Amino acid sequence: MQRMIPVDKLARPEDHILLPANRTRNARSEQGLSPGNAMPYEDDFLKSRMHGICGGEFQAMEAAGRTVYDFPDAPWEFQLDMARQVWDEARHAEIYMKLLEYVGSYYGEFPEGEVLWSCTQAEDPAARVAGINRGLEGLACDVFEQLIRIAQKMGDTVIERSVDYVLADEITHVRMGSQWMRKLTEGDPERFKRAQEFQDRIDDLFNFGPGRKRVEDVDHVKQRVDGKEIEIDNGLTIAREARLLAGFTEEEIDRLVKGFGKSAAY
Amino acid sequence: MPDLGERGNVMGPQPIASIVEPPAAMFAAAEHLLNALMRGDHASVEAMTPPHVRDEMMRVAKEIPANRYDKFEIIGRARVSKHYFLKAQLIGADIEPFKFQFRLGETDGKWTVREALNLTGRRSAWSR
Numbered sequence: 001m002q003r004m005i006p007v008d009k010l011a012r013p014e015d016h017i018l019l020p021a022n023r024t025r026n027a028r029s030e031q032g033l034s035p036g037n038a039m040p041y042e043d044d045f046l047k048s049r050m051h052g053i054c055g056g057e058f059q060a061m062e063a064a065g066r067t068v069y070d071f072p073d074a075p076w077e078f079q080l081d082m083a084r085q086v087w088d089e090a091r092h093a094e095i096y097m098k099l100l101e102y103v104g105s106y107y108g109e110f111p112e113g114e115v116l117w118s119c120t121q122a123e124d125p126a127a128r129v130a131g132i133n134r135g136l137e138g139l140a141c142d143v144f145e146q147l148i149r150i151a152q153k154m155g156d157t158v159i160e161r162s163v164d165y166v167l168a169d170e171i172t173h174v175r176m177g178s179q180w181m182r183k184l185t186e187g188d189p190e191r192f193k194r195a196q197e198f199q200d201r202i203d204d205l206f207n208f209g210p211g212r213k214r215v216e217d218v219d220h221v222k223q224r225v226d227g228k229e230i231e232i233d234n235g236l237t238i239a240r241e242a243r244l245l246a247g248f249t250e251e252e253i254d255r256l257v258k259g260f261g262k263s264a265a266y
Numbered sequence: 267m268p269d270l271g272e273r274g275n276v277m278g279p280q281p282i283a284s285i286v287e288p289p290a291a292m293f294a295a296a297e298h299l300l301n302a303l304m305r306g307d308h309a310s311v312e313a314m315t316p317p318h319v320r321d322e323m324m325r326v327a328k329e330i331p332a333n334r335y336d337k338f339e340i341i342g343r344a345r346v347s348k349h350y351f352l353k354a355q356l357i358g359a360d361i362e363p364f365k366f367q368f369r370l371g372e373t374d375g376k377w378t379v380r381e382a383l384n385l386t387g388r389r390s391a392w393s394r
Binding site: 014015016017019023024026027028030031033038042044046047101102103104105106108109110111112156158 | 279281282283284285286341342343344345346347348349351353367369371380381
């Protein structure tokens with residue numbers, strides 16, 4: 001079996017549509033929408049956001065599985081952690097499939113993106129976990145915390161509790177990534193530096209330069225969700241508390257807010 | 267998945283919103299495009315392609331031999347807001363199926379092609 005497979009080798013059903021990010025950005029821009037992901041003030045926000053997360057969970061499951069396969073010489077405990085993560089991500093994908101149905105959508109309604117998979121393409125297991133577990137799962141903490149707050153405003157305990165359940169796992173995955181990044185690079189500062197740089201690139205890629213704000217600093221807009229008008233964030237936020245629980249430092253969080261992706265491993 | 271009956275009769279959380287059905291006019295435009303491609307009617311294809319997409323669309327059109335395919339299938343669909351990505355396959359009796367993907371968007375009531383790519387011989391995903 002080939003190692004380090006490109007995104008178009010991911011197994012997907014024939015009726016599935018997988019797109020490079022620039023195609024989705026073009027489609028959004030042509031409709032007068034911000035080029036990135038659906039924003040909280042858009043009508044389709046909940047469906048589109050949950051769809052994006054669901055695709056992310058599938059790719060995270062595949063990525064952790066690939067990590068087990070791609071690095072057969074990594075420590076046994078590392079392989080066990082990655083195998084456990086495959087199981088976690090599979091449960092998350094199932095949860096989001098159910099949540100999609102709950103918000104009146106289904107997996108495949110929107111295209112699946114490939115940008116997350118591109119973040120897995122590191123040939124060193126230390127860089128792989130730095131990018132996926134610290135970079136992407138850190139981003140997941142931000143996205144999930146915001147969804148939980150929106151669900152609280154909607155008074156929707158189904159979304160609130162489901163996403164909170166998944167967030168708890170993501171916090172564990174970030175911690176696991178930090179632990180293995182340190183352990184695998186012990187006594188090799190150059191290797192540590194390269195892993196850190198790989199994560200920095202991912203943080204930069206998703207920082208929207210700088211597009212994420214502290215919860216207390218973000219503006220709000222009115223939006224009708226589930227028949228109710230609620231005030232929701234007018235942009236993406238940083239989940240300070242969840243990131244602190246995951247072990248990110250205040251300094252790292254500040255850097256993400258300021259738009260500098262550089263975050264030293266703790 | 268087995269049919270478990272009416273969801274509304276089942277205990278537990280019910281969906282809070284309904285699925286967005288694609289507009290019939292979008293399907294009609296797709297059908298029009300696919301039929302024109304199968305006939306080799308490049309004028310009709312051009313007529314529903316804005317100038318900035320014309321080269322891309324006509325590259326695909328020229329790869330389709332006229333009157334060799336007699337039916338089409340839309341095998342995949344996904345939307346980005348109100349634009350639809352469609353994956354279609356042309357089928358003929360003595361020719362390999364031709365698979366391609368395109369995006370349709372509506373302006374002033376007219377659905378036009380916004381991008382197109384030949385997928386024949388590729389996996390289900392688009393590569394860069």
